[in-house]
Amino acid sequence: MSFCQTVKGELCRKTLKKECCQQAFLYAVLRLSRSFLWDGTIVTTENRGAAQKIARDLAGVCGAFVSISADYRYVKDHPLVYTVFIEDTEEKEELARRFSLQNEGIASSFLAKECCVQAFLKGAFLAFGQVTDPEKEYHLEMGAPGDVCAGEMCRLLEKAGFFFKISNRKRFPILYLKDSEQIADFLTYLGAAKAAMQIMDIKVLKTVRNQLNRQVNCETANLKKTTFAAADQMRCIRYLEAHGGLSALGKELETLARLRLENEDASLRELAAMLDPPVSYSAVNRRLKKIIEMAVQKGAKLR
Ligand SMILES: [Zn+2]
Structure with a gap:
């Protein structure tokens, strides 16, 4: 069922x-x-x-x-x-x-x-x-x-x-x-x-799964430096949404920001594949960094 x-x-x-x-x-x-x-x-x-x-x-x-x-x-x-x-x-x-x-x-x-x-x-x-x-x-x-x-x-x-x-x-x-x-x-x-409880249970499972994945993904120290936590990205995007709206980001960044909002648990690689047309992992990383920079400039706080 x-x-x-x-x-x-x-x-x-x-x-x-x-x-x-x-x-x-x-x-x-x-x-x-x-x-x-x-x-x-x-x-x-x-x-x-x-x-x-x-x-x-x-x-x-x-x-x-x-x-x-x-x-x-x-x-x-x-x-x-x-x-x-x-x-x-x-x-x-x-x-x-x-x-x-x-x-x-x-x-x-x-x-x-x-x-x-x-x-x-x-x-x-x-x-x-x-x-x-x-x-x-x-x-x-x-x-x-x-x-x-x-x-x-x-x-x-x-x-x-x-x-x-x-x-x-x-x-x-x-x-x-x-x-x-x-x-x-x-x-x-x-x-x-x-x-409702089932949803929250599944969410916990997904988070654990993701953390495991992230650990694997972050083995290389240099990757660690460039990867912002999804939570930071979400916080910054929500902040931008509340302060002037996402359309101010321009089409390219706005699309990615919305995709991130809708796919909280997706890895950067997955996000890259979801874009139409798909882009490289590093392009997504670069764009997310830019979004975070813009949010911080506007006053958003990272943890
Ligand atoms: Zn009634």
């Missing part, structure tokens, strides 16, 4: 007890759906548990007649996809009225209490979220139906202490996190504490 399926399974097992939270959960699912107002399709997901939970809650709380279909995608070895939808037009319109879906933004009336904000975000992640296997990459994302919603979600998340960024994929905004600790904290906040 994928890591994302495990996370969603853990979230589905916890039921929302208060009525205010159940409303907020369902509000997220309907409000953030890209197609519900259009054709009654609420969500399409590979997660059977999530599909069932959404359908069950909608039926239980709103008395709606909800259907689920399971289809194969025409891709080899692809898991089944479940579509949750409401066929009856009147019922669809009734739900749209009840949850004021004609308004573009997120209605604060459903999010009056902190418990409801949490339930809303749980709905958003369960229906429209993904998290990548932390062994591969630290990445968590949630889709939004439009820029207004995406912006308001970002502010909501910020208030709860989570700093998502927004990008676009196939015309739709995506909110995402790349920081392992933020991802783990967010999953804990949603109620998937076990999965």
